[in-house]
Amino acid sequence: MKTIFAALAIASLPVIATAQEVQIETAAGAVSVPAAPEAVVTLDLAAFDTLTALGVDVAAVPAVSPPAYLAEALAGKPTVGSLFEPDFEALAVMGPDLIVAGGRSQRQVEPLSKIATAIDMTISGENLLADAKARIEAYGKVFGNEAGADKLLGDLDAAIAQVQSAAEGKGNALIVLTNGGKISAYGDDSRFGWLHTELGLPEAFPELTAETHGEAISFEFIAEVNPDWIFVVDRGAAIGQEGEAAAVTLDNPLVAGTTAGASGQIVYLDSARLYLVGGGYHSLMGTIDEVLAAFTADPS
Incomplete structure (x- = not known):
């Protein structure tokens, strides 16, 4: 026995x-x-x-x-x-x-x-939103909280749909990163590309090359592209570095003369969310809320 x-x-x-x-x-x-x-x-x-x-x-x-x-x-x-x-x-x-x-x-x-x-x-x-969603699902499984994960994913999808609707017909966009006095731009295959691919913001210049710190550009480039919207990420502010702020860097006649500059459509995003915490749930939702607020603001 x-x-x-x-x-x-x-x-x-x-x-x-x-x-x-x-x-x-x-x-x-x-x-x-x-x-x-x-x-x-x-x-x-x-x-x-x-x-x-x-x-x-x-x-x-x-x-x-x-x-x-x-x-x-x-x-x-x-x-x-x-x-x-x-x-x-x-x-x-x-x-x-x-x-x-x-x-x-x-x-x-x-x-x-x-x-x-x-x-x-x-x-x-390259796959930021898909990876972010996969991580939410995985953590829900690890901690036996699949229902909580499903709730987060549902709220995320709903927020994205809101921005897609609000952005429709509002023109194109250029994503610019400032680093002291230097500037670079990001396309749809970059770390910030989900703003284009997922939120429905058409690229002002589709030929940008994906680089870790973006493709180096000039103020003349911005003027020539003439974007309807400029979304700005301030790297120095994101990492707590002393130096020239993004608003100072972009305060010049070439940028001011663009459609974005003349229409008050230069949007300074919470850079730390995007640069340090890219793909985190709260980070995504916070950035989505900022973009939605820009597209739904009273133009008057």
């Missing part, structure tokens, strides 16, 4: 192990992770943003000057290194159940996996 019970116990072990893990899609493909992990560390701000939206209490985060909209959520959290360099010793002492890396910490996934289960949840610039 003891032999029978022992055999039954051994046979049940794989079932128990399987029940304690869940398979999700990551930037590196399908992986198995602990189900409903208690101690979760994230080294990626987009991941922190989305996990917070799902009600997950993250145990530790990277040391970073936080975007204003995440400041309260990040306040008081233990820090374990930077966005690029984790503090492996602090993580080893903490012993988390799951480490979520990605983006700037993507290269650290392998060494982090020696401490705990580590996953690469990078959101690519």
Whole structure:
């Protein structure tokens, strides 16, 4: 009889192990992770943003000057290194159940996996919205909150549809990044390209080349393209860098003479959302709200 019970116990072990893990899609493909992990560390701000939206209490985060909209959520959290360099010793002492890396910490996934289960949840610039949605779905699965994930995805789709409707017939747009006195532009295949492809903003200049910091342009280029709308990302402001503000950089006759400049249709976006937390749920919703507000503002 003891032999029978022992055999039954051994046979049940794989079932128990399987029940304690869940398979999700990551930037590196399908992986198995602990189900409903208690101690979760994230080294990626987009991941922190989305996990917070799902009600997950993250145990530790990277040391970073936080975007204003995440400041309260990040306040008081233990820090374990930077966005690029984790503090492996602090993580080893903490012993988390799951480490979520990605983006700037993507290269650290392998060494982090020696401490705990580590996953690469990078959101690519080329497929930003699709990746962002996939991450929401994956986190919902990990934490047994599929209903919450579905709610976020539904709200996101509804917000996108609103902008698409509001943007219809409103003209084309140029996405410009300022970096001190330098300027560059982004097309539909870039990290900010979802503003074109998903929100329905026609490109003012479709031939732009995708680059990490955009394609370098001049004020003369902006004047020649003559966009109806200019959406501005201030890199210096996003990373807390001292220097010339975007509004100062773009304050010149060439930009002022464009349709966007003459019509008051130069929109300064919350740069930290886009530049530091691209693809996070709150980041996406905040940017979408800004674009919607621009298209629905009273022109008078």
